[in-house]
Amino acid sequence: MADKLWIFDTTLRDGEQVPGCQLNTDEKITVARALEALGVDILEAGFPISSPGDFNSVMEISKAVSNPIICALSRAVEKDIQVAADSLKYAKRGRIHTGIGVSGYHIQHKLRSTPEAVMERAVKAVKFARNLVEEVEFYAEDAGRAEPGYLVQMVEAVIAAGARVVNIPDTTGYCLPEQYGAIIRLLKENVSNIDRAIIATHCHNDLGLATANTLAGVMNGARQVEVTMNGIGERAGNTSLEEVVMAIKSHKEIPVATGIVTQRIYETSRIISKLMNMPIQPNKAIVGRNAFAHSSGIHQDGVLKNRENYEIIDPKEVGVEESSIVLTARSGRAALKHHLSLLGFPLEGSELDEVYERFLVLADSKRDIGRKELLSLMGEHMDHAALVHLDDVAYQGKQGQGGSASVTLSLGGEQKSSTATGNGPVDAVIRSIKQLIPHQVILDEFLIQAMTKGSDDTCKVHMRLMSQGKPYHGFASETDIVLASAKAFVDALNKMPVKQK
Ligand SMILES: CC(=O)SCCNC(=O)CCNC(=O)[C@H](O)C(C)(C)COP(=O)(O)OP(=O)(O)OC[C@H]1O[C@@H](n2cnc3c(N)ncnc32)[C@H](O)[C@@H]1OP(=O)(O)O
Ligand SMILES: CC(C)C(=O)C(=O)O
Numbered sequence: 001m002a003d004k005l006w007i008f009d010t011t012l013r014d015g016e017q018v019p020g021c022q023l024n025t026d027e028k029i030t031v032a033r034a035l036e037a038l039g040v041d042i043l044e045a046g047f048p049i050s051s052p053g054d055f056n057s058v059m060e061i062s063k064a065v066s067n068p069i070i071c072a073l074s075r076a077v078e079k080d081i082q083v084a085a086d087s088l089k090y091a092k093r094g095r096i097h098t099g100i101g102v103s104g105y106h107i108q109h110k111l112r113s114t115p116e117a118v119m120e121r122a123v124k125a126v127k128f129a130r131n132l133v134e135e136v137e138f139y140a141e142d143a144g145r146a147e148p149g150y151l152v153q154m155v156e157a158v159i160a161a162g163a164r165v166v167n168i169p170d171t172t173g174y175c176l177p178e179q180y181g182a183i184i185r186l187l188k189e190n191v192s193n194i195d196r197a198i199i200a201t202h203c204h205n206d207l208g209l210a211t212a213n214t215l216a217g218v219m220n221g222a223r224q225v226e227v228t229m230n231g232i233g234e235r236a237g238n239t240s241l242e243e244v245v246m247a248i249k250s251h252k253e254i255p256v257a258t259g260i261v262t263q264r265i266y267e268t269s270r271i272i273s274k275l276m277n278m279p280i281q282p283n284k285a286i287v288g289r290n291a292f293a294h295s296s297g298i299h300q301d302g303v304l305k306n307r308e309n310y311e312i313i314d315p316k317e318v319g320v321e322e323s324s325i326v327l328t329a330r331s332g333r334a335a336l337k338h339h340l341s342l343l344g345f346p347l348e349g350s351e352l353d354e355v356y357e358r359f360l361v362l363a364d365s366k367r368d369i370g371r372k373e374l375l376s377l378m379g380e381h382m383d384h385a386a387l388v389h390l391d392d393v394a395y396q397g398k399q400g401q402g403g404s405a406s407v408t409l410s411l412g413g414e415q416k417s418s419t420a421t422g423n424g425p426v427d428a429v430i431r432s433i434k435q436l437i438p439h440q441v442i443l444d445e446f447l448i449q450a451m452t453k454g455s456d457d458t459c460k461v462h463m464r465l466m467s468q469g470k471p472y473h474g475f476a477s478e479t480d481i482v483l484a485s486a487k488a489f490v491d492a493l494n495k496m497p498v499k500q501k
């Protein structure tokens with residue numbers, strides 16, 4: 001039977017160290033509840049000595065969630081440890097995570113100490129923590145660059161002092177997978193009391209190796225992995241939860257199993273991205289917008305014949321409704337035929353060839369080919385009847401007073417106008433459009449990206465609308481951010497089936 005792999009989520013501690021990602025207590029509780037539903041085993045809720053707000057967050061999270069073990073971080077400093085223990089007083093099961101730097105760099109140049117004195121502080125800290133809580137985890141900071149013999153002695157000493165989990169961080173993301181795996185193996189083979197503790201991995205992504213190193217650690221005996229949702233964390237980030245969990249699920253030869261409800265991965269990723277104002281790169285493994293999108297002809301043909309030709313994970317397994325076939329100038333006939341048949345045009349042979357030629361000319365000049373473009377390829381008369389046209393947009397806004405907008409759309413050939421107010425001009429414009437369309441759509445994701453750094457820059461807007469449980473992506477580029485938002489919204493509307501608009 002596979003061993004249990006303990007999933008230690010540090011999104012609310014290491015993840016929250018990202019500049020601009022700081023959360024208030026209510027937001028942290030929302031994230032903690034989402035992580036609990038996802039099935040994480042240990043939830044590192046914060047660094048309680050760092051501020052009254054973080055102390056309060058750890059305390060409130062301890063009250064709000066009951067399944068995961070709640071963990072509080074501290075230095076190897078008695079006051080930190082005492083405050084961490086106080087913050088955990090409502091936790092059903094609390095853990096103190098204390099530790100100290102163990103590499104030559106940290107011992108000499110950060111702590112300005114000696115290896116012997118650092119070992120003494122480590123042992124003292126673990127004993128002090130054990131007097132306050134049952135569960136103590138020790139982190140050997142910068143273990144990835146530590147002298148191996150010293151690391152073995154340190155791990156043996158802290159286990160003897162009462163640590164039940166020993167975390168071996170590659171704090172600077174320096175190790176190669178073979179090197180990191182060898183460190184874990186060294187500890188398994190040379191620490192005399194290692195059977196009394198669980199070894200944990202905690203890898204950073206400075207060389208893009210965090211997931212590979214974590215898996216190397218697991219293959220060599222680690223049974224706890226410290227991860228964050230979307231891989232966020234200090235500098236280049238931490239190992240991402242979704243990557244490790246899905247790598248393990250995809251490779252049965254890794255002899256471990258997790259309790260993660262993988263179908264909740266996508267939703268959890270979005271909740272965290274939104275609350276932390278941290279967009280997810282489109283090509284991010286598992287949760288990126290393009291993780292299940294196929295855009296070149298050979299791939300699209302393969303996926304349409306059998307999804308598994310180009311997908312190692314069923315998107316439903318991670319909570320993504322379905323893979324998508326995106327039409328671009330690199331698409332072939334199979335993809336075009338697929339989209340046309342969805343629109344009710346089952347073309348074959350020379351008819352398909354003829355439309356494909358015209359499609360390629362269009363696709364060479366336009367990056368994103370949607371319903372609107374396909375309908376116009378099939379005959380301009382269809383266009384007016386089936387599409388939403390943005391005829392006019394006017395808006396204004398004043399600091400502290402929100403915004404107002406009026407929008408005119410042509411819907412099914414009929415012109416309609418509406419006005420609305422909102423918390424700013426963009427919100428007002430989107431509300432105006434929503435008032436004009438007959439069915440409910442939810443704006444689920446909204447990204448604005450400036451191309452360069454000038455105030456005269458073109459901004460690119462991406463919106464994801466949900467309608468009847470399905471996602472529709474809209475894109476637009478304009479120098480005017482409000483107009484770009486309106487156009488992206490309408491672009492997504494135009495990708496929905498006619499009856500939904
Ligand atoms: C690898 C990691 O991610 S560790 C976690 C990183 N997270 C954070 O640092 C966020 C929380 N931190 C804080 O709020 C503050 O830095 C505090 C409250 C911990 C300390 O604040 P200050 O007392 O002002 O110290 P400051 O941050 O300037 O310096 C850190 C001190 O801790 C010492 N230190 C660092 N790590 C440890 C450790 N694990 N154990 C003991 N001492 C440590 C440093 O040597 C330095 O000591 P010095 O002032 O005697 O040189
Ligand atoms: C505090 C420890 C676990 C850490 O975040 C690191 O070493 O990267």
Ligand SMILES: [Mg+2]
Nearest residue numbers: 014171202234
């Ligand atoms: Mg870290």
